[in-house]
Amino acid sequence: MTSRKAIRSQGVDGLSAYLEEKRTLVEKALARFVSAASVRPSTIHAAMRYSLLGGGKRLRPILTLAAAEVCGVKDLSNTLPAACAVELIHTYSLIHDDLPCMDDDDLRRDRPTSHKVYGEGVAVLAGDALLTRAFGLIAGIKPAKCYPLSVLVEETAAAAGSLQLIAGQVADLEAEGRKLSIADVRFIHERKTGAMIVLSLRLGAMIANATPGQLKAVTQFGQALGLAFQIIDDILDVTQSSQQLGKSAGKDLKASKATYPAVIGLEASRKEAARLTRKAHTALRVLAIKSARLAQIAEYLLGRSF
Amino acid sequence: MTSRKAIRSQGVDGLSAYLEEKRTLVEKALARFVSAASVRPSTIHAAMRYSLLGGGKRLRPILTLAAAEVCGVKDLSNTLPAACAVELIHTYSLIHDDLPCMDDDDLRRDRPTSHKVYGEGVAVLAGDALLTRAFGLIAGIKPAKCYPLSVLVEETAAAAGSLQLIAGQVADLEAEGRKLSIADVRFIHERKTGAMIVLSLRLGAMIANATPGQLKAVTQFGQALGLAFQIIDDILDVTQSSQQLGKSAGKDLKASKATYPAVIGLEASRKEAARLTRKAHTALRVLAIKSARLAQIAEYLLGRSF
Numbered sequence: 001m002t003s004r005k006a007i008r009s010q011g012v013d014g015l016s017a018y019l020e021e022k023r024t025l026v027e028k029a030l031a032r033f034v035s036a037a038s039v040r041p042s043t044i045h046a047a048m049r050y051s052l053l054g055g056g057k058r059l060r061p062i063l064t065l066a067a068a069e070v071c072g073v074k075d076l077s078n079t080l081p082a083a084c085a086v087e088l089i090h091t092y093s094l095i096h097d098d099l100p101c102m103d104d105d106d107l108r109r110d111r112p113t114s115h116k117v118y119g120e121g122v123a124v125l126a127g128d129a130l131l132t133r134a135f136g137l138i139a140g141i142k143p144a145k146c147y148p149l150s151v152l153v154e155e156t157a158a159a160a161g162s163l164q165l166i167a168g169q170v171a172d173l174e175a176e177g178r179k180l181s182i183a184d185v186r187f188i189h190e191r192k193t194g195a196m197i198v199l200s201l202r203l204g205a206m207i208a209n210a211t212p213g214q215l216k217a218v219t220q221f222g223q224a225l226g227l228a229f230q231i232i233d234d235i236l237d238v239t240q241s242s243q244q245l246g247k248s249a250g251k252d253l254k255a256s257k258a259t260y261p262a263v264i265g266l267e268a269s270r271k272e273a274a275r276l277t278r279k280a281h282t283a284l285r286v287l288a289i290k291s292a293r294l295a296q297i298a299e300y301l302l303g304r305s306f
Numbered sequence: 307m308t309s310r311k312a313i314r315s316q317g318v319d320g321l322s323a324y325l326e327e328k329r330t331l332v333e334k335a336l337a338r339f340v341s342a343a344s345v346r347p348s349t350i351h352a353a354m355r356y357s358l359l360g361g362g363k364r365l366r367p368i369l370t371l372a373a374a375e376v377c378g379v380k381d382l383s384n385t386l387p388a389a390c391a392v393e394l395i396h397t398y399s400l401i402h403d404d405l406p407c408m409d410d411d412d413l414r415r416d417r418p419t420s421h422k423v424y425g426e427g428v429a430v431l432a433g434d435a436l437l438t439r440a441f442g443l444i445a446g447i448k449p450a451k452c453y454p455l456s457v458l459v460e461e462t463a464a465a466a467g468s469l470q471l472i473a474g475q476v477a478d479l480e481a482e483g484r485k486l487s488i489a490d491v492r493f494i495h496e497r498k499t500g501a502m503i504v505l506s507l508r509l510g511a512m513i514a515n516a517t518p519g520q521l522k523a524v525t526q527f528g529q530a531l532g533l534a535f536q537i538i539d540d541i542l543d544v545t546q547s548s549q550q551l552g553k554s555a556g557k558d559l560k561a562s563k564a565t566y567p568a569v570i571g572l573e574a575s576r577k578e579a580a581r582l583t584r585k586a587h588t589a590l591r592v593l594a595i596k597s598a599r600l601a602q603i604a605e606y607l608l609g610r611s612f
Contacts, residue, residue: 035468035469039469040473041473041476041477041480043476043480044468044472044473044476045468048468092434096430096431096434099426099427099430101421101425101426101427101430102427102430119407120405120407121405121407121408121479122476122479124402124405124407124408124430125402125472125475125476125479127434128398128402128433128434128437128472129467129468129472131434131437131438132437132463132466132467132468132472133463133467133468135441135459135462135463136459136460136463136464136467138459139455139456139457139459139460139463140456140460148455149445149454149455149456149459150445150446150455151445153441153442153444153445153455153459154442154445154446156441157438157439157441157442157445158442160438161435161438161439161442162341162350162351162354162435162438162439163341163345166350166431166434166435166438167346167347167350169431170347170349170350170428170431171347173427173428173431174347174349
């Protein structure tokens with residue numbers, strides 16, 4: 001915990017500026033990489049932009065940019081299409097997850113979800129279009145020597161595909177009302193959350209022509225970060241709702257929800273999150289990536305009090 | 307018409323064998339290119355295979371293979387991933403089109419649609435997974451000299467994206483209950499049907515390292531073929547249903563349906579289909595592609611009596 005505190009006290013101001021700078025860069029690129037809402041048929045482009053440009057931390061694209069920088073990239077213009085591609089895929093997955101036939105959510109980030117605004121048909125198609133456009137963006141990357149475009153496209157298709165992102169969503173759908181083991185919940189989290197976080201980092205590293213050691217380091221970092229991030233989300237959902245009057249903590253804790261606290265309880269979840277946080281930092285240190293920046297981002301994401 | 311008759315009388319037997327041979331090749335590759343239904347989570351892979359391996363003419367992948375052969379490819383093993391990718395995208399678009407929030411169809415090829423068998427959530431995800439896998443397949447192609455992988459991925463993303471395939475579906479959704487012009491219907495047909503037929507042919511030609519003239523020829527051929535094919539479908543829907551007792555021809559003819567007969571009538575639709583059929587054959591002849599085979603396929607597809 002001492003090293004985390006040290007990073008926090010040294011670098012918070014620098015990190016805030018870094019995150020804001022990168023977020024602005026990503027916002028501008030996202031707005032540029034998707035057709036204007038005036039382009040026919042305007043409904044689909046308005047719907048794509050509504051969900052894509054509706055705010056958010058831009059965690060995944062920032063990880064792509066940070067990984068590229070850590071591995072030596074100075075000019076980020078060739079990394080931005082990859083960073084935006086992962087955000088497009090993340091946004092498509094949220095639109096489809098929110099549909100009535102999935103999680104049936106009416107609100108996301110305090111705004112009505114896509115299908116509430118545009119109807120279910122257009123929401124499905126807006127998700128489809130963002131996923132498709134993501135691959136168009138990947139195609140525009142000038143690949144580095146050791147990682148040809150085929151690798152970038154294959155890794156993206158694998159992370160977003162039926163063995164990773166979509167596997168997580170299907171397993172989550174099927175988990176409703178069932179008694180889950182911790183292995184089941186981990187299976188879901190590693191795929192639904194972890195796969196795209198690992199991809200975000202790997203794309204950045206590969207565009208930077210990372211050494212095998214660097215690529216391994218960001219991969220292990222991403223695996224630990226992604227799982228820890230989701231467990232902390234699970235924990236905060238419980239502790240936050242128990243603090244809010246009128247909402248029962250039991251609602252989130254019931255075994256039918258695929259969360260760590262529901263299966264192993266709050267204390268064990270906290271310990272697991274702390275273990276994975278240490279593992280994330282170790283991945284960076286052991287493999288000798290000179291990355292105060294990635295360590296800071298991990299601290300920022302995982303240092304939320306839980 | 308004499309040349310079409312000549313092709314028909316000379317080549318029908320050879321064509322049937324050709325189509326059957328290519329269809330078998332495609333079926334085997336499709337079964338290989340998607341995870342087995344036993345792979346976890348099995349629901350998603352079962353759903354993907356249910357729709358993908360449920361029969362069909364395999365028109366689009368056969369066009370990819372034929373275009374590659376016409377442009378000089380002998381060994382089709384490098385063309386099969388592209389051929390299957392277009393079929394995966396076609397299948398994904400059918401699964402999503404059939405959803406209750408879109409066309410709400412319960413049956414396709416005499417079998418229950420995906421959402422009737424697996425539920426809407428899994429059907430949406432099965433479509434997503436097929437689309438994603440298609441790009442994974444494209445990534446595995448060894449590109450020819452003049453058409454790098456970036457071009458293959460970009461063209462695929464463009465044809466399947468918000469300006470082409472998805473634009474057609476959105477415009478079709480929005481057309482319901484509205485008075486359409488012939489330009490509106492053509493806009494829909496060119497995108498919803500035409501774009502993927504053109505892509506199918508272009509991918510095959512590009513993998514074969516086609517000359518600019520050859521690529522232009524298959525593109526013009528595909529544009530004419532795709533539109534003619536859809537207009538003939540429109541016509542057959544009307545004439546078939548008017549021949550069936552208990553079904554009113556007026557149901558298909560009402561102006562709210564985005565079809566040629568609904569907007570310009572049967573006779574003008576027949577003339578337009580005939581004009582486009584001639585145009586398809588001209589594209590092959592004028593640009594000197596030695597392709598009795600593509601001409602035969604066009605004859606097979608467009609020679610249905612209407």
